[in-house]
Amino acid sequence: MGLFVISLSDVGEGVAEAELVEWHVAVGDTVSEDQLLGVVMTDKAAVEIPSSVLGKVMKLCCEVGDVVAVGSDLIHLEVDGEGNTAGRTDSVEQTVSTTANLSENQTDEPKQKRDALKSNTHSKSQTADLRSSDRNIQQGGTAKQKVLAAPSVRQRARELGVELSTVSGSGPIGRIVHADLDKFTERRAQPGNGVKTPDASINIVKVVGMRRKIAEKMALSKSRIPHITIVEEVDVQYLEDLREELNEKHAQVRGKLTVLPFVMKSIIEAVREQPELNALYDDEAGTVAQHAGVHIGVATQTPNGLVVPVVRHSEMNSLWENASAVVNLAQACRDGSAGRDELTGSTMTITSLGPLGAVATTPIINHPEVAIVGINKMMIRPFWDGQQFVPRKMMNLSCSFDHRVIDGYDAAVFVQKLKSLLEKPAMLFLED
C-alpha cells in the first residue's frame, strides 16, 4: 500500500489559485480512476477534478470554500503499490497533477462570463495551432483575406498595435498607406471627437466574494421559487401627514421617521392574521416554518453590493425603535461592521430603492422566505375622490410571493391589508 497525492494542477492560463466549491467524495470512500473527486472554481470556470488512480480516500486536504494554490495537495489516496510520494521533498514537487476537465458551470454562470470563457479558449487555440501557422509560412503565399498595404505600413501597424483590417485604406482598391495609419491613430488618440471607431475591448470583471454570493443567492431564489408579484397602489396622503407631524414633534429626540417603519409596522400587523407569510419554506424537507417573531430583513445597498441586515423581533419594537434599528444596521453594513447575526435570520424582507423606486418592480424573494415587500417611489398623482380629481401622495407596493406555498388569494389579502393599514395609519396603532 502506498500514498498517492493528487494536487491541484494548472487549471488555466494565469490562474494561480482556485476556490474549492464541492467535494464529491469523503474520507473512507473508494474511488475509481476518472471518478469525480471535487470541483474547484477559478475566476473563469468551474473545473472538475477527477481521480487519476484507483484508491481509498485517506484525507481531504482542504474544505469547501478554501482557496487552494495551484500545486497544493487536494486529496490523499491509499493505493496498491508504491504511490507517488517516494522521494518526495516538498508538497509541490513529485506529485502527480490531475488532468483537469474544464467544464462550464451550467446553472448560475452569467452569460458574460461564459462568453469570456469561450473567447478565451478560442484565442488559445489560435496561438497553439502551430500546424496551421506553419502551413502559412511554408506556402509563403498570399493571405486569405489580403489587406493591401506596403511592408513598411504593415510593420508600422504592428508596432502601433493596429489591426490593419480595421483601417480603411485611401489608396486605389482600398490600399492602406501611411497617411491612413496616421489618421487612424489620431482618431484613436482622441475619443469623442465625433469620429466613431468601434472599441472591441472587453473588460472582464471577476465575479468574486460578495458579488458571487449575491449572484448565487439570486440565482437560487429565481430558479427555485415560482414568483407571483402583485403591484398595488396606496394612497399615503394621511400617512405622510401623520409622519410629518410626528417628525415635527419628535424628530429631535426620537429621530426622524421614514416610510419604512410604518411599512414594517403594517407587515407585523398583517402577518398576525396570516402567519403563513412570515415563514421559511424548506422545499427539500417539505416543511414551512412559520415564525412567531417577525424578523424583518431590509435590503440595503453597500459599496460592495446588496446585503440584507435583519431587525430581529421587530414586533417588540416601537415605531422609533424600528426606525433607528434600520438606520444603525444600514450604517453597520456600509462600514462593514455588521456581524453574522445581524445579516441572517430574517423571515420577511422589505426592499426599497427610495427616490429611485420606480413605478413598479418585481422583487426577488430572499430565499427561503416566502414573501418580499417592495416599496416604490412616492409621488403626487391625481386621485378621483368621487366628485373631482384631487392631488394625493401615492405610493405603489410591489410584493412577490412564493407561489408554491402562497396562493394568489392569500397574497392579495396580504397586500390589501398592507394597503388599508397604510392608507388609514390610525389603524396601525388602534389594533395594538
Place this chain on the structure above:
Amino acid sequence: MESTRTQLLIIGAGPGGYVCAIRAGQLGIKTIIVEAEKPGGTCLNVGCIPSKAVIHAADEFYKMVSAGQGASDSMGISTGTTTIDFGKTIGWKNGIVDRLNSGVSGLLAKANVQVLQGVAKFRDGKTVIVDGREGEVQVHCENVVIATGSEPVDIPGMPFSDHVMSSTGALTLTEVPKSLAVIGGGYIGLELGTAFAKLGSQVTIVESEDRVLSQYDEQLSTPVVKRLKHLGITLLTQTRASGYEADDAMLSLIGSDNATSDIQADRVLVTVGRRARLSGWGLEELSLTTENGFLSINENCQTSMLGVYAIGDVTGEPMLAHRAMAQGDMVARLLAGQSQSWDRQCIPAVCFTDPEIVTAGMSPDDARLAGEAFDVTNFPFMANGRAMTLEREDGFIRVVTQKHTNVILGIQAVGAGVSELSAAFSLAIEMGACAEDLAATVHAHPTMSEGLQEACLMATGYGLHL
C-alpha cells in the same frame, strides 16, 4: 570541458543562420554561431552560387562553340575552335566561393558574432555541446536557432559515390563527363543537366512523372522543354533508375510499361529531392514537433519548445536561401524585442534553366485552388524588341490578377535572363499593387521588363503592343 554562456546560439551558418547572427550581433545580442563546414551553407558552398558559376561558364562556352559552328553567322560573328579546361573553370568557381566565404566570416566578425567551428549537439533545450577541432565546448544559451538546413536525398540501391553524384559532387567535377544521366527532372537536375549539355556532355534526364519541372504548370515548363530538346538532351519521362554499374558505366532503367533498358552514363547525377537535416545535432534530446519530416514553426519561427527557433530548409518548403535569410533577420529582430511577425506576401523563386523561370505569388492553378476569381494576361517576348535583339524571343510574362479589383495575385515569367525581373514581380505583390499601378509605371525601353508593363496594360484592357 570548456563552458561558455551566450544569449543566442545559432546552429548552422547557412544563409538563414549567418543572416540571423549578423543581425543579432548588430542589435547587441551576444551571439555564437556553430558551423561544421565553411560559412555560407549549402547555398554558398555547394548550391546556388557554385551552380550559377558553372551555368554561366557553360553558357559562355556554348555561345562560342555555337558561333564556331556558324550559329552567329547572321550577326557576322565567327570564331575558331573553342575549348574548355573544366578543371580551371571549377578553380575559378572555387575562387568565387572562397571570396564569399571570407566575406561572410568578415561580416560575422564585424557584427561581434563568435564563430565556433564544429558539430553542435543538443544536451537539452538550453545547452549545446560543440565538438570542434580544439575539443568540446559546452554552450549555455537563452535562445537557440536551429538552422541546420537540408541535404540531398539518394536513391535506394544507388548510394552517392564518385560516379553517382549529388549536386555537390557535380559541382566539383574536374572534367566534363562524356555522358551524364540526371535522375530527377526538377529544377536542380535541369539547371545542371542543361549546363553539362552546353559543356558537351551527352545528357539524359530520367524523370518518374509524366513531365519534367512538374512543380511548374505546363505553360511555364514548355519553353524550357523545347530548349532542352534543342540542346540535344534526351528526356525520359515515366522512367525510373533501377541500378548503376560503374565498371561499364551503364544505368539500368525501368519504363512505365515495366520495360527495362540500359543507357550509357559516365556519371549519374541524382537530384530527386532534398530533406531536412534532422539528425546529428541531438533532435532526440528535444521535444520538437515535426510535420512531414520538417520542424514545425509558427508565424514567429518558434518551434514547440520555448526559446527554440527554427529557420530555413529545416522548416520545410519552399527551401530557398532568401526565405531563410528573411526568417533569420526576423528572428534576430524578435529576440531584440522588435515587433515582428511573418507576413510576407510572396517568396519569389527562380529556376536557372535556359530559359529561366521566375514565379512570384499565385499561379493560375494556385488562384483556382484558393477560390479566387481571377484573370490571366500573358505577354510573349516574341513581341518585345529587346528580346529580338538578344536573339531570345522565347518565353513570356504572365500576370494573374484578381477579377474586378485587378490586384496582382501573382506574376510568372519564362525567358532568357528573366531572373533579374523577379525583384519587380515580388515588389509589386508585396506592395499590394494592382495592374493599373504597373501599367502606369514608365518602364525603360528597350528592355524585357516592358513585357511586365504590357501584360498589366492588357489586364486593364489597354494592351498596346499586341
